[in-house]
Amino acid sequence: MGYAVVLGEALVDLLDTECDGEPVYRQAVGGGPLNVAVCVARLGGAVQFVGSLGDDALAGRIRDFLAGAGVGLAGAVTVAAPTALAVATFAGPEPDFRFYGEPPSYGLLGPDDLDADLVAGADVLYCGSIVLLQPSVLAAARRAWALAGGLRVLDPNVRPRLLDGPAALAGLREIVAEFAAGAHLVKLSAADAKLLYPGEPEEGVAAYLRELGAGTVVVTLGAAGAVVAAAGADPVRVPAPKVEAVDATGAGDSVMGALVADLLTDGEPAAPAGWHERVAFALRVAALVCESPGGATAMPTRAEVLARFAR
Structure with missing residues (x-):
């Protein structure tokens, strides 16, 4: 089995909570692409994280967490x-993120920082999330996209506050169209779809991205499951298991x-x-991620998933 490269951000989440009746922030290693990389590893896939990390103690914790x-x-x-x-x-089902740090530590990766052999040798290359809003990292992602010798996957992971x-x-929207045109797989949330293509149903968004050139498009719908648009078939809705959600952080x-891990295997x-x-x-x-607090720390192993949802 080969390996995946995940290009994107790693940062520290401060999660609004309470301790002894007082408001506090719980520190957690985060970032959508970091969550993806950890999930791939937990499901048995080999994965490399590509991105820029700061030079402080928090960055050391990120490195230690990823290595662990x-x-x-x-x-x-x-x-x-x-x-x-x-x-x-948290004022509703989805967390509201506000970002701090200028320049952002995750936005300083440039095209010359890429290990070209590492990227070109990957069986799967993931690009996406908020780093695509940073000109330097966008240039790096474009170079990676061109270098990729394997499957290319995209997740816009839109953050309206940015x-x-x-x-x-x-x-x-133009960047998403550019990358989708060369993607084997695009995954986006219903919230992403609504922001990028207002008024369009999820099936319409999936069909549109396929028309641009994407091989397969998956639009996640939270508890309602996902829309899947694959070549040679109309978009289909796949239901999600019914669970008591504790924390949806990292679910998408x-x-x-999981899709990247299976692309690596098969x-x-x-x-x-x-x-x-x-x-x-x-x-x-x-669903299993939603049953536990935390994002990256809640990523399950394949055996845990099979045990929880035994057929």
Whole structure:
């Protein structure tokens, strides 16, 4: 089995909570791509994280966490910046993230920082999330996309707080279209779809991204499951298991992580039904993540998923 490269951000989440009746922030290693990388490793896949990390104690904790999870750091670079923070508050089912750190430690990877051999040799390359809003990392992602010799997967992972008005949203929409055109798999959430393509049903968004050139598109719908649009078939809704959700942090990332892990093991499915089965498994992974607090720390092993949802 080969390996995956996950190019994106790693940062520290500060999660709004309480201790002894007082409001406090719980520190957690985070970042959508970091969650994806950890999920791949927990499910038995070999994975390398590529991104820029700060030069402080928090960055050391990120490195230690990734190494402990079995994620390789050969493509990670250290930059002269404090680790960026994402402060998460919970007023509804989805956390509201506000980002702190200028320049952001995750936004300082440049195209010349890439290990070209590492990227070109990967069986799966993941790009996406908020690093695509940083010109330097966007250039690095474009170079990685061109170098990729294996499967290319994209997750926009849109954070509205980082979009400064309609022009920024239009720019991101163009970036998503650019990467989707060369992607074997695009995964996005219903919230991403609503922001990028307002008024379009999820099936329509999936069909549109396939028309741009994406091989398969998965739109996650939270507790309602996911829409799957694969070549040769109309979009299909795949249901999610019913669970009592404790914390949905990282659930969408775990769907992508599970799909990447299966791409590493078996490549692309030969027929749409194969994608439907894989998404069904990925939704079981996400359901298990939702049953535990934390994002990256909640990523399960394959054996845990099979035990929890034994057929």
